[in-house]
Amino acid sequence: MKLKSVSLFILAISLFSNQVQAAEKQQDPKPNILIILCDDLGYGDLECYGHPHIKTPHLNQLASQGMRLTDCYASAPVCSPSRAGLLTGRTPNRLGVYDWIPEGHPMHLKREETTIAQLLQQAGYDTAHVGKWHCNGLFNSSKQPQPGDHGFRHWFSTQNNAIPTHENPVNFVRNGEPVGEIEGFSCQIVVDEGIQWLTEKRDKQKPFFLHVCFHEPHERVASPPQLVEQYLNRSIYEDQAQYFANVANMDAAVGRLMKTLDEQQLSENTFVFFTSDNGPETLNRYGKGSRRSWGSPGVLRGMKLQIYEGGIRVPGILRWPGHITPGQKNTTPVCSVDLLPTLCALAAVSLPDERPLDGANLLPLFSGKPIQRTTPLFWNYYRANSTPRVAMREGDWKVVAHWSGPEGILPLGNNVNSISQQFIKNAKLTKFEIYNLKQDISEQHNLAWQEPDRLKELKQKLVEKYAAVQKEGPVWDTSDYEQEREKRLFPQKTKQ
Template sequence: MKNKYFQFLACILIAVLSIPTIVFGQKKQKPNVIFIYADDVGYGDLSSYGATKISTPNIDRLAKEGIRFTNAHATSATCTPSRFALMTGKYPWRQKGTGVLPGDASLIIPTENLTLPKVFQDAGYKTASVGKWHLGLGENNKQINWNKPINKGPNETGFDYAFFFPATSDRVPTVFIENHDVLGLDREDPIEVDYSKKIGNEPTGKENPELLKLPASPNHGHNNTIVNGIGRIGWMTGGKQARWTDEEIAHVFLSKAEQFIEQNSKNPFFLYFSLNDIHVPRMPSTQFKGKSSMGLRGDVILQMDWTVGEILKKLDELKIADNTLLIFSSDNGPVIDDGYADKAVELSKGHKAAGALRGGKYSAFEGGSRVPWLARWPQAIKPGTESDALICQIDLMASFSHFFQQKIGIDDGVDSYNVMDAMLGKTKTGRTFLVKQGGALSLTQGTWKYIEPREGKAIQELTNTETGNNPKPQLYDLSKDLGEKTNLADKYPAKVKAMSAELERIRDGGRSR
């Protein structure tokens, strides 16, 4: 009898202990996170941001089913520094060598420090980087041997899996790398790369322009080794079997991204999906050639939108959409002519790639680094939300560290702030300030923007972009003058003095008060 009595009590105890799980529900799984990082997509390039000459329905879904930001930023007006800030939580101008990198550059992310993917790894996530990398590879100041496993790259910065190309599609080497190895490498045809002098006997755009299917714009440097009928920056020899076909890049990257999502659909994952489409040379697949009214640049915008749609379909197919936070943004503002004679300038008439903003890629004006930012997480973000909160990609590290209740070391993410509530639409209060880099540094505080004095050309002739360079200080009230047309520096000298002093204090290593 006693044994039966104790067995009965044991059953009751087990049932009571199970009540929190059964009645109140199990603890929610951590959300999957996908960060889709577009290349050179401007504030006005999407129909959800006002474009009328082109339609991006799949990206627009993120706005309809999630949140659209109007005051979101990359740290910089070019790609490498923006990506460095995203990964490290540190302003790129604090570290030498973070400018736009050649294809044979050393890895610039310190592997001993915390990075964004390491934050996810520490939270138990599987992590992957698929797409453009452009943050260097290999040991500092050591020449990369492309014919052996590359010992330092995305994997060493926190990614469990990586499928990428080294720099940009207009730079050699034009090969895919999976984790540490060049894909399709033929040991009998070794790869060599040089950015200082011509190597080998392969045709170049300069010497053999008749071989080009996409002519280069003058003086941009896209006239070196020809790969797939396109002149590149830098010289390359060997690796014929390993070289990509530009028209296939988007499909290859999408396939690898979908494969990672499928393999990790049962456990939390972080996917950094860095698209190539709009960056030159613009070479859409046959599926999208001639599908827009804006030539090749319009066609690759449609291809990019399709890619986002395929990711959304995959999430639905795997029934993980509800618990996936998907963020779409861009590494810098737009550029129309960036080195190839693809008629983008002529065919883009009527389309404002930067919207109402002044400048574009390479510029200190808002068009250089104010970018689209849309996010969807059905379990947490209210559909159709709009926000003017000041947020920046550099803040992802601190935001997710806080979300996972992790502590950040004193030397890690020094410029990153927790803006998770703003990112999820719970508040419209984001950062109180932001320093951005577009040649000259600028400081935004509230609605005021100060651009430091800088000598140099006001117009970058190669791209016809306003640089923001001015030997005198510039001050704009963005609440009334988003296009930065009226310089108020002379009218508000005290404001200029205060913001200049604050910028110097931050530049010297301080965080904003």
């Protein structure tokens, strides 16, 4: 009798195991993920976003195959914070990445932060980062975490910009080994590496996460002569033609990447997101040798470094065959901090619960349902070129706030230091402005006086959010960096 019971038990276990295996086979494989991030690409810089001269046929095609986002935001109006926010799903001031990170600076994306790459790697994904990193000051050093420490098994990166320009850069590092000078233009070099990884180096038994970070069209701009020639008759100056050609060259690089997905039969199961890290650079801000920042915010107010729309609203294109209906235009506000919760849901990965997240899962958007946000979209940049330093968007409404810290950027010195951190950690919000972005995309009509009740509600939410983020942000010990900087700037003074 006992033998019969054991046999029946074994048979039941066997049948259950077969059913589980059959169910797993019927499930769709986990999708591959490709994130493409440009540097300083403006909201109005693409043909599919209305640029009158720049031709971007490959991104036009990508938009026609998926969803073009009209209200897509970067997590900050400046480079390093924006990248850190994208990787973690957290507004950058929580992380202590308050500004762009100079070489040698102690500020960095801390090891204890959880990134998209780490979560996907733990879920069985192969991962790679190619292009601009800019999430630490001590690049390729054991003193700070590198791309490999944040979940990227393969990395081919630079600390900040391509040096000396986009042409023939000398500062790429591959998995800890400096590469030296590479002939060609940065975006094509980055895509070469991405294509080689996709076709030869990745583990093809696993789904992949590839993060492509172009240096284009950040200064110092350099573009292929044959492309520049095509834009000379559409430009006022050759420097403007250089910028137009720079965006066109980036578009061509995207086209090569999409072609590779097709050739490798990967397109149908790959989620693609294309965007920019912030708005367009202001012309001549860098001075001599960098006069090619002819980016456009389109109809938006402001540029890079501002928390008005031109500094934070950027192009956004999504493609996921079979899940996103082709040819859509979507006006729902989304942000790069939404990527982590979205990709976790997409790959069936549990969200990290040790720290507050600021993003939301975008998957409902693809089936026409509303996004369930638990916290409004939020931005804070202490060195903003706009007088307001803090902003929040909820629905169609945006509130921006001035602060009690210095109005200009010069009193705070060059980047995050002991002085600026006092204001970052303690400054209060003062004057407020509110805008209805559905009716006033260019933020020309401050409705604070006409909408006192709405102002009161938005102000309260913004003050509460700002206080929570301000409290969480760490303080960096910048004393050594400040001393070294002073020695470089004032060598005679330090000798005395």
